[in-house]
Structure formats: C-alpha cells, structure tokens
Amino acid sequence: MKELINYVLQFGNLNQQQIDLITSKATELQLQKDAYFSEAGKIARQVGFLVEGVSRVCYYNNKGEEITKYFIEENNLVVDLESFDNEICASAYVQAVTDCKFICFNKKDWQELLNTIVGWDTIVNKIISKALMQKVERRSPLVTxxxxxxxxxxxxxxxxxxxxxxxxxxxxxxxxxxxxxxxxxxxxx
The missing domain is CATH 1.10.10 (Arc Repressor Mutant, subunit A)
Known part of the structure; x- marks a missing residue:
C-alpha cells in the first residue's frame, strides 16, 4: 500500500485522514500471467495500481492479429479510462504479461474518493496527464x-x-x- 501512497504523494499533498480513507477503499488483486485486468467488449469496472509485474494493453486488428499498444510496469495506474469513466465497452484488453499484484478501487469507492478528498481530482488529473505524455513520447518516434x-x-x-x-x-x-x-x-x- 505504501507504494501507492508514495506514488500519489508525488502529485499532491494528502493528510493522514485522507490517506487512511484511500487505504480503507483499496483491495488487493493478484492476477496470474495471461489473465485480463479488463477486456475489450466489457465495461472497465476498476482502477488499479500495479505493485508487482508487467501488464500490457493490446487489441486485435481487422485481420485478427494481436497488437500490443504499450506495456505498463510497476508503480503506474492501470485503467481503461474512457470505459471506466463513461461506462462504455472497452476497445482494448489489459493483460498481465507476468504474474501481477494490483491495488484496486471499484467505481463506487473511486467516486467516493473523488467526492470526499479535496484535491483528489487534481491529483488524478496530474497522474493521467503524465501517463498520456509518457504514452505519446514512447509511441510517436516509432512511426518515423x-x-x-x-x-x-x-x-x-x-x-x-x-x-x-x-x-x-x-x-x-x-x-x-x-x-x-x-x-x-x-x-x-
């Protein structure tokens, strides 16, 4: 749990009461290699923080070939944000490449954190912005x-x-x- 809290604190300040609330809402999830954290065609129901292991985001192209979009390593949030936020079917899979350990929050608890902790939405937005910038930096040079x-x-x-x-x-x-x-x-x- 301390990995998650240390990660979050890089993006903003929290008092002990707020940290305790986050900790109380978190559950641990162990995924075996090749299992799915979330699946295409289904609504993403949780936000995860990867504590141990490597996962990947992948999809199948129109030829039925499996395409890896990117990898997610320890100390990163894992969520199909569009699916989770808008409750629409995901277009990609999030798969454990190795055995993985996550700290997870379901939709109801995540929403409660957003509604209860002042500044949580700002922290989450900073984390998302960093992840998006990292994704672009990693992908765009691959084209040329x-x-x-x-x-x-x-x-x-x-x-x-x-x-x-x-x-x-x-x-x-x-x-x-x-x-x-x-x-x-x-x-x-």
Missing part, C-alpha cells in the same frame, strides 16, 4: 524510425520490461515480425 532504431529505443524506454515479456509481444509493439526482431537482436550483439 526503422525497425532497428525502434528496438533500440524500446530497450531504453522499457529497460525494466525487456527481459520480462515474450519476444512476440515486443515484436507486435514494434510493428515487426518475430523473425525480424530475432535478426535485429542478433545483429546488435
């Missing part, structure tokens, strides 16, 4: 670089993830085949 440059950038951005996820997911994220990725890795050694 060749496959080798994309992989080298992936190694820098996701240094803590690269050895914990299957190569197929990395290849999917980079928009290349697994055999191309194997060639690139071999050439870089």
């Amino acid at each position: 670089e060749d496959a080798t440059e994309r992989y080298q950038k992936f190694l820098r951005i996701y240094a803590n993830v690269v050895n914990r996820v299957p190569l197929a997911y990395i290849a999917s994220y980079l928009g290349i085949t697994q055999s191309s990725l194997s060639r690139i890795r071999k050439n870089l050694k």
